Amino acid sequence: DIQLTQSPSSLSASVGDRVTVTCRASQSINNYLNWYQQRPGKAPQFLLFAASSLRSGVPSRFRGSGSGTDFTLTINNLQPEDFATYYCQQTYSTPITFGQGTRLEIK
Amino acid sequence: QVQLQESGPGLVKPSQTLSLTCTVSGDSIGSDSYYWNWIRQPAGKGLEWIGRIYPSGSTNYNPSLKSRVTISIDTSKNQFSLKLRSVTAADTAVYYCARVPDYTSSGYVDVWGKGTPVTISS
Numbered sequence: 001d002i003q004l005t006q007s008p009s010s011l012s013a014s015v016g017d018r019v020t021v022t023c024r025a026s027q028s029i030n031n032y033l034n035w036y037q038q039r040p041g042k043a044p045q046f047l048l049f050a051a052s053s054l055r056s057g058v059p060s061r062f063r064g065s066g067s068g069t070d071f072t073l074t075i076n077n078l079q080p081e082d083f084a085t086y087y088c089q090q091t092y093s094t095p096i097t098f099g100q101g102t103r104l105e106i107k
Numbered sequence: 108q109v110q111l112q113e114s115g116p117g118l119v120k121p122s123q124t125l126s127l128t129c130t131v132s133g134d135s136i137g138s139d140s141y142y143w144n145w146i147r148q149p150a151g152k153g154l155e156w157i158g159r160i161y162p163s164g165s166t167n168y169n170p171s172l173k174s175r176v177t178i179s180i181d182t183s184k185n186q187f188s189l190k191l192r193s194v195t196a197a198d199t200a201v202y203y204c205a206r207v208p209d210y211t212s213s214g215y216v217d218v219w220g221k222g223t224p225v226t227i228s229s
Contacts, residue, residue, distance in 0.1 A: 001170075034215040043203055043219035044154065050213045087154060091214025095169040096156040 002026050002090050007097035012107040013078055021073045021102045023088035028068045032092035035064055035073050038101075039084045047086075048073070080106075111204050111220035118226050125225055129204030130184075137162045137182040142209050144216065145178060145189045147199040147200040155200075159207070160187055192211040200229045 003026040013019045031051040036044035046055055048064040050081065051071055061076040075082055083106050088099040115127035129143070136143065142147035145157040160178045168176050172191070180187040191198060202225055206218040 032212070033213065034213060036216075043222050044216070045219070046215050046217055049211070049215040053213075055217075089154075089215070091212075094167050095171070096214065098154040098156070100153045 001095055002029060002093060002097055004090055004097055004099040006086075006088060006102050008102060010098065010103040010105060012105045013076055015080060015107045016084055017078045018074065019078065019104065020075075021086055021088075021104075023066075023071045023073070023099050025069045025071075025090055026061045027063050029090045029092035031067050033064075033066065034063075034089045034091065035090065036087045037077045037082075037084045038087065044087060067074075067093075078104075109206065109218050111206060111218055113202060113204050113220045113223035115223060115225070118228060119194055120229050121195055121227055122193055125189070125194050125227075127189045127202055127204075127223065127225070128186050129188070129190055129220060130186050131206075132185070134206075135182075136180065136185045136187060140208060140210050141206050143178075143180065143187045144205040144207055146203045146205055146216070147198075148203070148222070149200040155223045157189065157191075157202075161209075196227050198225070200225060215229060 007022045033051045035048040035063045038044040052064040063074045085101045085103045110132045112130045119125045142161045144159040158178050160166045160180050175192045177190045201222040203222045204220040205216040
């Protein structure tokens with residue numbers, strides 16, 4: 001199985017800040033890396049696919065980058081609705097796996 | 108607008124079989140454009156992919172669960188189902204059904220059900 005390790009597991013930030021979440025794969029997954037946002041009590045929502053492509057309707061303050069084994073999700077100008085948990089997902093090979101999540105909290 | 112809705116018992120006894128159904132509305136489950144997944148999430152923990160089924164009936168399962176899982180599809184009812192046998196407390200989780208576009212290789216879930224909590228307890 002391909003393991004995805006996200007860091008940090010949690011972070012605190014303020015509205016207007018820029019934050020970066022890292023996702024590292026245990027082997028190369030090319031760009032088969034997607035990002036999701038999950039708010040408490042809700043199903044995850046898909047944000048980006050293929051490492052850096054934004055889903056239609058997702059604000060441009062969300063940016064993804066990376067290829068191979070190292071990927072990042074950057075959120076610029078944090079808004080109140082961005083405080084949630086973020087997961088990366090690899091779809092390079094089965095079993096499909098997710099990172100353990102990064103919880104973004106308001107400072 | 109496509110919607111997925113999970114249904115099934117919220118409480119299952121240990122060693123029994125967990126059975127859930129996902130009803131799809133607003134789209135045909137028989138369309139070759141998508142395939143259908145089950146994903147679960149224990150309380151306070153991360154996401155675990157259980158498996159997927161294509162409209163043809165072809166399946167892929169997580170090896171960690173493969174010996175206990177069956178996913179099936181009923182195109183006449185626009186539903187797909189999950190059966191997980193010999194459950195233990197470790198199977199307690201919120202279970203999501205999810206749609207993945209097959210017209211892209213990215214494999215992202217573009218539509219999720221709301222999730223249904225299942226507790227394994229006597």
